[in-house]
Amino acid sequence: MFFAAGNANPASNNQPREVSDFAAHPDGICVTASNSLDLRSSYSFFGRQAFICAPTNGDGGVGITTATCDLGRDGRSVVLGYTSGFGGTSSAAPLAAGVCALMLTSNPDLTVAQIRDILRRSADKIGPSHAYDANGHSIYYGYGRVNALRAVQMAAALRNPGSTTAPSSPAAPTTAGTQRGRVESRFLNVRSGPGTSFSVVRQLNQGDVIPLLERVSGFWRIGDGEFVSADYVRVLSAIPTAPVAARKGRVNHTFLNVRSGPSTSYSVVGRLNQNDMVDIFETSRDGWHRIGPNRWVLGSYVEIV
Template sequence: MPTANYGAQGEPGFELEVDPDLIVVRARRGRGVPWRVGSVRTPLSGVLDDAALVEAYPEVGVEVYRLPPGSPSVEERKVRLNAAPEVRFAGRVLVDPGTEEPVLYTENIFLKFVDTATPEDCRTVLREAGLQLRQEVVYAANAYFAAAPEGTGQEVFAIANALLERDDVEYSHPELIRRRSRKTIFAEQWHLKPTVIGGVAIDAHANIEAAHLITRGAGVVVAVIDDGVDIDHPEFSGKVVAPRDATLRTDDPRPKDFFGTGPDGGDNHGTACAGVACANGILGASGVAPEARLMPIRLASGLGSQAEAHAFQWAADNGADVISCSWGPVDGDWFRPGDPVHNQVVPMPASTRLAVEYATTKGRAGKGCVILFAAGNGNESVDNDGYASSPMVVAVAACNDTGKRSVYSDFGKAVWCAFPSNDIGHPPFGHPDPRTPGIWTVDRRGADGYNPGSTDAGDLAGNFTNNFGGTSSATPGAAGIAALILSVNPDLTRQQVKDLLKASCDKIDPQGAAYGDDGHSDRYGFGRLNGLTAVRAARGARL
């Protein structure tokens, strides 16, 4: 089985295996192989007519299909596919043995040489290994993305591992792509202040309205790395800086809608996340830090991609103070305790880890960007998630409109804090129905977003949604509080902001939280964030 290693020499790697029923197809151009032209089938359409599409990466024209039992094999089908001019590559698919989740490789390798190596020596090693330099990484010394010859296939694992055995190589791993999971499930903004919704008094907020008497986040830039953001929405008017599409390498972060529009299809997630963090509050929804600037960074590439690392570098190099990430490895089903995905361990690749390290050490003129990650919506241990459990970031859990844990929210030692979000009733767990639909925030304008234009889902114009949630919503809320902190004390370091967040938490749910002697709960971290407490503490913080 192929083995990859995201760590240094001597650290344990992880094995992948071939799934006999999966086939990957990459188009030579466009978003996918043209099985039809309009309503007319192409000659290739019959090759995979009986197969089920299980994953797609339209930004690079890649699709993964599962073949039905007893049907022609991958080997039989790939011969015909590889002979077609429309197909760049067709072949077998590697999977995680524990979860059977597809893991795609690209024939690209990330390498970091030791800091004492010379650029000439590095390039010589690449050349002798038969690799072509693709990109010199600027966020780490002597780091490169290099490409093996097309057709190398799984031999790319052996090349990367052989390079890792060298004394002058610190990290070496293939670029591996997994499915990236979004962490989703005025008067209505109960997460910001006490309010009444549907005749029911809701008092489970993060004390943001009171914090706004001191600051509304002016002078701070919040980067939201997510899918597309509707930057033409009035709630983002006048606040967008350094927009970026990290996947397409353009300056247009607007939704691209590869899978259509509407509640289940479009690039809707990023707009809602940005709204929770820093919407202006001029039309119908305020963010936690409404006067902060917004740096929207669209990331549609898979987990572990080069684009992922580029997104963090872009944020740090272009003035982001806070970086909000409502995504990560795929979650298990929160309502299925036996789901094997609950036990899946997904490390952060060295290519991304070094980019995060760059942002947290070089960003903000050396004070470090504050990076927040969604803990996850799998009702499982966040400690298995190499992204949210990184000590360089803040992992955010979700609590509900009664001040208790949202049923889906991940738990564990890495949880740092909680922020209000939606919830779901689940009788098998004895978990009651929530009292609110979820979080009221910005939606893509018109019928393209979560709300197609219904007061049941938000407003009649379709500019706002009332049911955003998950740790996806909790994370930009916490990022907004980090922005409020930096607005009153911009000289704080990343670690000082993280410590202030810890000190600014309310100890909710004292009966169920199981706070330890250190004040930490696996469910809520150090508690639910309190915006007013945070900005007051930041004003008096000693540097």
């Protein structure tokens, strides 16, 4: 259960108020408030029970705009709209709960302990570093600001390979050794992932020669977290060199799915167990480690050794 930490801090006696009542229940997840400046909202209650914070309004930041669903004047019809007047920990708590819902959509088999662990490990540390203790906890921010993308990725990475809820997978990457290619178009965007939905990280010019490390769903991977459309690259030749693992890692979770590409949308091709050692050849911009040809794992569950 997600509970709002509470507002109106300091209280009427001008003394800071800590979390109490339902939000302090040991089985609950207490959500405090932060603002768009990644600082604590001063009205938010705080305390050792704080588990996570979520963005809302306060202290000069931009507030939350959310959808509304109200009854019409006749008491029967439904009126849909938007409001920017829903703030405080009252909006922070359902935002965090919504992230949990996304996690469960990605992996319905998550336990409460796994949900808490993922929220804790995926959170972004915001505010001053001295606000956190040696265990990474803050009485103001909990374990940090909730990160929806990272939480969903970590949840999906724990999905059982036999689960019927797994989404359909894009074509698996095909290893191309160490070929080279020449850019044929006037310019070519380099993206952070194998698709046009990924951000552009730089541009290449016509005639540039690039390494073609592997092909992923119509894109060439040309470096760590760098992909270009194969439609605008002419393949030149192969260079027979062996890949070299730059680092080693140890699996720090009970098990870890190995996927055919750097995303939870790719199919599961294997499974690692806790304390298994892996070679890490590269890390994508989204935090996925390539541990072999067409074999990727989420870096959040691998400890570099």
